[in-house]
Amino acid sequence: MGPKALDYESINENVKKVQYAVRGELYLRASQLQKEGKKIIFTNVGNPHALGQKPLTFPRQVIALCQAPFLLDDPNVEQLFPPDAIARAKHYLSMIEGGLGAYSDSRGNPGVRKEVAEFIERRDGYPSDPELIYLTDGASKGVMQILNTIIHGEGDGILVPVPQYPLYSATIALYGGSLVPYYLDESSNWGLDVNDLRQSVAQARSQGITVRAMVIINPGNPTGQCLSEANLREILNFCFQENLAVLGDEVYQQNIYQDERPFISSKKVMMDMGPPISKELQLVSFHTVSKGYLGECGQRGGYFEMTNIPPQTVDEIYKVASISLSPNVPAQVFMGLMVNPPKPGDISYEQYHRESKGILESLRRRARIMTDGFNSCKNVVCNFTEGAMYSFPQIQLPPKAIEAAKTAGKVADVFYCLKLLEATGISTVPGSGFGQKQGVFHLRTTILPPEEEMPAIMASFKKFNDEFMEQYA
Amino acid sequence: MGPKALDYESINENVKKVQYAVRGELYLRASQLQKEGKKIIFTNVGNPHALGQKPLTFPRQVIALCQAPFLLDDPNVEQLFPPDAIARAKHYLSMIEGGLGAYSDSRGNPGVRKEVAEFIERRDGYPSDPELIYLTDGASKGVMQILNTIIHGEGDGILVPVPQYPLYSATIALYGGSLVPYYLDESSNWGLDVNDLRQSVAQARSQGITVRAMVIINPGNPTGQCLSEANLREILNFCFQENLAVLGDEVYQQNIYQDERPFISSKKVMMDMGPPISKELQLVSFHTVSKGYLGECGQRGGYFEMTNIPPQTVDEIYKVASISLSPNVPAQVFMGLMVNPPKPGDISYEQYHRESKGILESLRRRARIMTDGFNSCKNVVCNFTEGAMYSFPQIQLPPKAIEAAKTAGKVADVFYCLKLLEATGISTVPGSGFGQKQGVFHLRTTILPPEEEMPAIMASFKKFNDEFMEQYA
Incomplete structure (x- = not known):
C-alpha cells in the first residue's frame, strides 16, 4: 500500500x-x-x-457584561460596573441579535461595521461605506483571505517589502503564489525608493510573473518606520501606473513614537490625490484590536476596508467568508469599542x-x-x-x-x-x-x-x- | 491597461x-x-x-470574570458571582499567561488541551494526547486546515456524503480538489451502504482521481441520522482497506434524540477494532462549542484530535496554524468549560x-x-x-x-x-x-x-x- x-x-x-x-x-x-x-x-x-501590559478597564467591563447579560438585571450590578459601561453593553446587546453566542453575518455585525466606517471617516475626512468593511478574526485572517482571492498560482506575484512580516511570505507560499521582494533601505531609516520598486517589478515580469498587488506595511514591521505622505503618494502612484492592487497593512497606526511623521492612511492619501487614482486604485486596508493601546491579541479581532473593489468581487469575498460562518462575535464588540472609545465627559473617560x-x-x-x-x-x-x-x-x-x-x-x-x-x-x-x-x-x-x-x-x-x-x- | x-x-x-x-x-x-x-x-x-436559546449561566459567569479579572479583587464580586464560577475563572487565569488578551500557543492553551484530552479519555475509554489536540476558531476552520493539508489539486479526491454540509464542497472547491460523492440512502433512514462507497471510489479512480480521505458526519448534517457502531466499523474498515484518511465531523455528538443508537465516536470504534486499524488508520476528529446544549456559535471555538498522524505532519499543521498566531482565547476557555462542566456537589451543578x-x-x-x-x-x-x-x-x-x-x-x-x-x-x-x-x-x-x-x-x-x-x- x-x-x-x-x-x-x-x-x-x-x-x-x-x-x-x-x-x-x-x-x-x-x-x-x-x-x-x-x-x-x-x-x-x-x-x-x-x-x-494590563488590558484597558472599560472595554473589558463592557465585554464582561455582554458575555453575562443576566448581570444587567441584577440590582447589584452598579457596585461592580460604572453606568457608562452598562449603557455601552446594552447598546451592543441591542444591536447583536442573539448576543455573543450567535453567529453574526459573515461580514460581521452591521452596527459594528457602521461604527468602524464612522471611525475611518473621522480619521481620513472621506466617506467610508460599512458594506465595504468586513470584520475578521484578527487582521491576519483578512490578509489571508484577500491573498487567496488574488493568487491563482505561481504566475501571480505579490510585491512584499524586505525585511517583511512573515505573514506575507508564509501566506503567499501556502497559496502557491510568488513573492516579489522590494528592499527597504536601512541606511535611510528603512525608506522606500520607487526606482527599486520599478526594478523589482521589471525583474519579476521578465520571469513571466504577473505582478498583481503590493503590500505596504505602515508603520513597518519589523522595521518600525513611518512612511511620509510624500513617499506614500509616490508608491500609490506607482501602483496605479503598474496596475497593482494595494494591500495596506496599517495595524500599527496607533503605535507612533515620533512627531515628524504622524500616521497617515493609504486611503486618505489616495483620496487626496483625486481622480483617476482615488476612483480606480484598488485598495484593501487592514486594522486590528491586537495592537495600539488595546493590545487585545488573544481576542482575535480585525477588519478590512475595500476601496474601488468591484461589487462582484466584494460578493465573492463575502461568499468565501461565509464558509466559516462568522468571525468571533466578542472581538467584534472589541472592535466597536476600539473605534468608539469613551468621550470627554463620560464617567470612564478619565480612566480610559x-x-x-x-x-x-x-x-x-x-x-x-x-x-x-x-x-x-x-x-x-x-x-x-x-x-x-x-x-x-x-x-x-x-x-x-x-x-x-x-x-x-x-x-x-x-x-x-x-x-x-x-x-x-x-x-x-x-x-x-x-x-x-x-x-x-x-x-x-x-x-x-x-x-x-x-x-x-x-x-x-x-x-x-x-x-x-x-x-x- | x-x-x-x-x-x-x-x-x-x-x-x-x-x-x-x-x-x-x-x-x-x-x-x-x-x-x-x-x-x-x-x-x-x-x-x-x-x-x-439562552446561554448556560455558568460558562458565561466564568468567561465574564476571565474578561474582567479586576472583578476578582472587588469585595462585592460574590454578590454577582457564585464561588465555583469565581474559582473556575481563577483556574483558567492561572493557566493562561497574559489572560484572554494574549495570543496563546498556535495550537491553543496547553491546559485547555489537557482538559479536552481528559474529556476524550472519559468518553472513549482510550488515552488521548494533548499534543495531538489543536484548538481552532470553530470546527469549520479546523476542517479547512486539514483539507488544505491534504489537497494538492484536482487529482485529489475527498469522499463526502450526499446530502452533505456544504462546508465540505465549498472548501474542496476553494482548494481546487475533487469532491467524490457517496449517497446516503433516504429509504433506510439515511444509512450508508459500503458497497456504494466502493463504487464511488472505483468511479473516481477510473477518472484518474486519487481518493485521499473520507468525511463522516455523525450525527448527520443535514440528514440527522446517527450511525450505528456496526456501520462505523464497516466504514472504518473500508477506509483502512482503501488507504483513506478519515475526517470525523462529530460536532453534533451531544445532540441525540433517540435511545437506540447513542453517539459513538470514530476514535472509539477504531480503537475497539484493535491493530492494525487502531494503529494505522489516520483519523482527524472535530468538535465545537457551537452545538450541543452550549450552542455558543458566536464564540467560535473548536478542536480537532489527530490519531495516527505522523509527527512531521503534525508539525506542519502546527506551522500553518502559526501564520494566524492563535485561535481566539475566550473560546478556548469555553471549550474547557464544555469538556469540564460543573460536577454533582458543585454549587452551580444543579442550575447547569x-x-x-x-x-x-x-x-x-x-x-x-x-x-x-x-x-x-x-x-x-x-x-x-x-x-x-x-x-x-x-x-x-x-x-x-x-x-x-x-x-x-x-x-x-x-x-x-x-x-x-x-x-x-x-x-x-x-x-x-x-x-x-x-x-x-x-x-x-x-x-x-x-x-x-x-x-x-x-x-x-x-x-x-x-x-x-x-x-x-
Missing part, C-alpha cells in the same frame, strides 16, 4: 514550503527552555499582555485616557531605551523605532562567527540568536526570518518588556553581545 | 467555483425581506442563540444540569413535532431527526411545479423555498445546496425555533405546502 494521505510525503507541498520564523526554531527552543525552568523573555511576538496614554508614552520611552541600548553595543547598529512594536538592530557578525555558525549547521543570525537565548533567556527572531540582503544580519525584538525591566534586559543583552563579539573577533 | 487584480475576471477561479447555500440566495432574500420589515424565521443555519437538560429535552420534543408536522403535509415525507439540529424533508414536487420553476429560471427546490419564504417568512435551505439525487427535492430547516412557536410554524408551513401542491397538482 502506498503512503497515506497525511504522511509527510503525501501532503500539499505548498504547506511544506511555508516558513514562519516568528514561531520557528527560536520560539520552539525558547518554549523548551521554559519547560526546563529557565526564565524566558518572549520578545518574539508582538503580544503585549503576555509581557504584563490615563490608561491608554500611559501605555503609549511608556512604549515611546521603551523604544528609545532599546534603540540607545542596541547602539551602545559592539558591532550593533539600530534605527530608531518610529512606530509599531519592534526594534530591528543590524548585527555585524565577524567572519569567525559566520564560520562557527556554518560549522554548527546554522544560518549565522539563527546561531547568534540561539546563543543569546541560551545566555540571557531573551527570545528574539533572527532577521533571516523576515528576509534581508545577503551577508547582512539582524534580529527582531519587540519593545514590549515592562519598562522597569528594560535597563536590565539591555544590560544583559550588551554583556552577551560584547562577549560574543570578542570571542569571534 | 488590462483588468485589475481584484476585478472579477482576474480573481482566483477556485474562489468563484465555491458554492455555499447555507448563506446563499435564500438567505440573502430573507435578509432583504427582513430589512423591509417582514418577520423572518431564520432556520437556515444551526444558530440556536439567534432563535432565543437543569439548563442543559432543558435544552436537550426541548430539542428532542421539537425534532418530533417537526417530523410529524412534515409528514402530515401533502407530498412531503421526512425521516425522524435522530440527532444534530436539522430536519430534511423530501418535497415531492409535481411536474407542473418543476415546469413553473424552469420558467422562472430557478432550480425546483429553490423555487419552492423562495415561495415558502415569501408566504410564511420561514427561511430554509433548498436541498440542492447539500447535493441530492437527480429529480429528488428536499429542504433543510433547523429544529431550533422556540418550542412554543413550533406548532404555529408547522401549521403555517402546512398551509403553504398544501396550497402549493394543490396549485401545481
Whole structure:
C-alpha cells in the first residue's frame, strides 16, 4: 500500500514550503527552555499582555457584561460596573441579535461595521461605506483571505517589502503564489525608493510573473518606520501606473513614537490625490484590536476596508467568508469599542485616557531605551523605532562567527540568536526570518518588556553581545 | 491597461467555483425581506442563540470574570458571582499567561488541551494526547486546515456524503480538489451502504482521481441520522482497506434524540477494532462549542484530535496554524468549560444540569413535532431527526411545479423555498445546496425555533405546502 494521505510525503507541498520564523526554531527552543525552568523573555511576538501590559478597564467591563447579560438585571450590578459601561453593553446587546453566542453575518455585525466606517471617516475626512468593511478574526485572517482571492498560482506575484512580516511570505507560499521582494533601505531609516520598486517589478515580469498587488506595511514591521505622505503618494502612484492592487497593512497606526511623521492612511492619501487614482486604485486596508493601546491579541479581532473593489468581487469575498460562518462575535464588540472609545465627559473617560496614554508614552520611552541600548553595543547598529512594536538592530557578525555558525549547521543570525537565548533567556527572531540582503544580519525584538525591566534586559543583552563579539573577533 | 487584480475576471477561479447555500440566495432574500420589515424565521443555519436559546449561566459567569479579572479583587464580586464560577475563572487565569488578551500557543492553551484530552479519555475509554489536540476558531476552520493539508489539486479526491454540509464542497472547491460523492440512502433512514462507497471510489479512480480521505458526519448534517457502531466499523474498515484518511465531523455528538443508537465516536470504534486499524488508520476528529446544549456559535471555538498522524505532519499543521498566531482565547476557555462542566456537589451543578437538560429535552420534543408536522403535509415525507439540529424533508414536487420553476429560471427546490419564504417568512435551505439525487427535492430547516412557536410554524408551513401542491397538482 502506498503512503497515506497525511504522511509527510503525501501532503500539499505548498504547506511544506511555508516558513514562519516568528514561531520557528527560536520560539520552539525558547518554549523548551521554559519547560526546563529557565526564565524566558518572549520578545518574539508582538503580544503585549503576555509581557504584563494590563488590558484597558472599560472595554473589558463592557465585554464582561455582554458575555453575562443576566448581570444587567441584577440590582447589584452598579457596585461592580460604572453606568457608562452598562449603557455601552446594552447598546451592543441591542444591536447583536442573539448576543455573543450567535453567529453574526459573515461580514460581521452591521452596527459594528457602521461604527468602524464612522471611525475611518473621522480619521481620513472621506466617506467610508460599512458594506465595504468586513470584520475578521484578527487582521491576519483578512490578509489571508484577500491573498487567496488574488493568487491563482505561481504566475501571480505579490510585491512584499524586505525585511517583511512573515505573514506575507508564509501566506503567499501556502497559496502557491510568488513573492516579489522590494528592499527597504536601512541606511535611510528603512525608506522606500520607487526606482527599486520599478526594478523589482521589471525583474519579476521578465520571469513571466504577473505582478498583481503590493503590500505596504505602515508603520513597518519589523522595521518600525513611518512612511511620509510624500513617499506614500509616490508608491500609490506607482501602483496605479503598474496596475497593482494595494494591500495596506496599517495595524500599527496607533503605535507612533515620533512627531515628524504622524500616521497617515493609504486611503486618505489616495483620496487626496483625486481622480483617476482615488476612483480606480484598488485598495484593501487592514486594522486590528491586537495592537495600539488595546493590545487585545488573544481576542482575535480585525477588519478590512475595500476601496474601488468591484461589487462582484466584494460578493465573492463575502461568499468565501461565509464558509466559516462568522468571525468571533466578542472581538467584534472589541472592535466597536476600539473605534468608539469613551468621550470627554463620560464617567470612564478619565480612566480610559490615563490608561491608554500611559501605555503609549511608556512604549515611546521603551523604544528609545532599546534603540540607545542596541547602539551602545559592539558591532550593533539600530534605527530608531518610529512606530509599531519592534526594534530591528543590524548585527555585524565577524567572519569567525559566520564560520562557527556554518560549522554548527546554522544560518549565522539563527546561531547568534540561539546563543543569546541560551545566555540571557531573551527570545528574539533572527532577521533571516523576515528576509534581508545577503551577508547582512539582524534580529527582531519587540519593545514590549515592562519598562522597569528594560535597563536590565539591555544590560544583559550588551554583556552577551560584547562577549560574543570578542570571542569571534 | 488590462483588468485589475481584484476585478472579477482576474480573481482566483477556485474562489468563484465555491458554492455555499447555507448563506446563499435564500438567505440573502430573507435578509432583504427582513430589512423591509417582514418577520423572518431564520432556520437556515444551526444558530440556536439567534432563535432565543439562552446561554448556560455558568460558562458565561466564568468567561465574564476571565474578561474582567479586576472583578476578582472587588469585595462585592460574590454578590454577582457564585464561588465555583469565581474559582473556575481563577483556574483558567492561572493557566493562561497574559489572560484572554494574549495570543496563546498556535495550537491553543496547553491546559485547555489537557482538559479536552481528559474529556476524550472519559468518553472513549482510550488515552488521548494533548499534543495531538489543536484548538481552532470553530470546527469549520479546523476542517479547512486539514483539507488544505491534504489537497494538492484536482487529482485529489475527498469522499463526502450526499446530502452533505456544504462546508465540505465549498472548501474542496476553494482548494481546487475533487469532491467524490457517496449517497446516503433516504429509504433506510439515511444509512450508508459500503458497497456504494466502493463504487464511488472505483468511479473516481477510473477518472484518474486519487481518493485521499473520507468525511463522516455523525450525527448527520443535514440528514440527522446517527450511525450505528456496526456501520462505523464497516466504514472504518473500508477506509483502512482503501488507504483513506478519515475526517470525523462529530460536532453534533451531544445532540441525540433517540435511545437506540447513542453517539459513538470514530476514535472509539477504531480503537475497539484493535491493530492494525487502531494503529494505522489516520483519523482527524472535530468538535465545537457551537452545538450541543452550549450552542455558543458566536464564540467560535473548536478542536480537532489527530490519531495516527505522523509527527512531521503534525508539525506542519502546527506551522500553518502559526501564520494566524492563535485561535481566539475566550473560546478556548469555553471549550474547557464544555469538556469540564460543573460536577454533582458543585454549587452551580444543579442550575447547569437543569439548563442543559432543558435544552436537550426541548430539542428532542421539537425534532418530533417537526417530523410529524412534515409528514402530515401533502407530498412531503421526512425521516425522524435522530440527532444534530436539522430536519430534511423530501418535497415531492409535481411536474407542473418543476415546469413553473424552469420558467422562472430557478432550480425546483429553490423555487419552492423562495415561495415558502415569501408566504410564511420561514427561511430554509433548498436541498440542492447539500447535493441530492437527480429529480429528488428536499429542504433543510433547523429544529431550533422556540418550542412554543413550533406548532404555529408547522401549521403555517402546512398551509403553504398544501396550497402549493394543490396549485401545481
